[in-house]
Each structure stands twice: as structure tokens, then as C-alpha cells.
Amino acid sequence: MLGIASVTGFDKKVLEHINSVAFHKNFVNRYVSLCLVDLETGEVFYNESDDRIKAYLPLFKPFFDEEKIRAIKKYVVGRLELKDFAVLERVVKETADNSEEGRMLAKKAFYDLEKEGIGKVKYEKEFGLVIVKS
Incomplete structure (x- = not known):
């Protein structure tokens, strides 16, 4: 293998x-x-x-802390309801103590939400990785 x-x-x-x-x-x-x-x-x-x-x-298959991802997804969905977008850097700072593990989990949450049809993940030159409400 x-x-x-x-x-x-x-x-x-x-x-x-x-x-x-x-x-x-x-x-x-x-x-x-x-x-x-x-x-x-x-x-x-x-x-x-x-x-x-x-x-x-x-x-x-990589192991991800599903409980943390659920919490991050909940936060991101809330941001999408307020602003129609969420910036990865801010999500990491506010939900994951700005850690590298938190960045990885937040990216996973973004891509999961995209698969669920909740948003679209994009790279914006000014902000970096963002998710925009669908």
C-alpha cells in the first residue's frame, strides 16, 4: 500500500x-x-x-477532533448568518487560540460546510481563505 x-x-x-x-x-x-x-x-x-x-x-484517513470541528462549524455558521462570509484567520483566532492545529481544524470545517452546501470556500487576495454564504 x-x-x-x-x-x-x-x-x-x-x-x-x-x-x-x-x-x-x-x-x-x-x-x-x-x-x-x-x-x-x-x-x-x-x-x-x-x-x-x-x-x-x-x-x-486523517484523524480530526470532531467535537472541536463541530464547535468551529457552529461558530462559522453564526458568522455566515451575520456577515455572509467568514475569514479563516479570524475563525482560528476566535475559536482555536491561533494554533496550527486550530488552523487545520478550521480549514476542515470550512470544507465540510462547503460540502454541506452552506458556503463556498474561496481564496481572497486581501483576506486569505474565506467561506462565503451560498
Whole structure:
């Protein structure tokens, strides 16, 4: 099992390629299975035709403190109701004591809220990472 992790995520083309028939025919064999891990969102990507790796996916999924993420998400939803947007730096400062772990959890909360359709995560030159109300 080979896991490749990224703190910046993976390009859409890479994710499409890893799930393609061409990838399965040319790069999947009984000795090697590949799993891509997005450390920011906690998502794992693999070729769905590779049955062996499915049993090992829990080993590749990053562990996040779900209770802290719930609290951050609640705060962000409140900000979205007030201002229609939330800035990552402010969320980290106000909910996570400005720590690096807090930054990671806040980013995860932003991406979770985006998946839930509550907001859209963007990078704004002036503010950095923000989530804007959908």
C-alpha cells in the first residue's frame, strides 16, 4: 500500500486519472495499491477498481477532533448568518487560540460546510481563505 499525502490537495485531473480505466490497466497490480490523502479535507482518493485497498482506507484517513470541528462549524455558521462570509484567520483566532492545529481544524470545517452546501470556500487576495454564504 502506497499513500501519498498533500497539504494543498490534488488537481482535478489527477483525481480523474487515478480513477480511470487507463490507470487501472497500466498502474494497478497485485503488489502495489495507491491512495492519495488530502490532509486539509481528510478525503482519500483511490482507484475504485482496486478492491484490495478498500480494506486499508481507515489507515489512510486523517484523524480530526470532531467535537472541536463541530464547535468551529457552529461558530462559522453564526458568522455566515451575520456577515455572509467568514475569514479563516479570524475563525482560528476566535475559536482555536491561533494554533496550527486550530488552523487545520478550521480549514476542515470550512470544507465540510462547503460540502454541506452552506458556503463556498474561496481564496481572497486581501483576506486569505474565506467561506462565503451560498
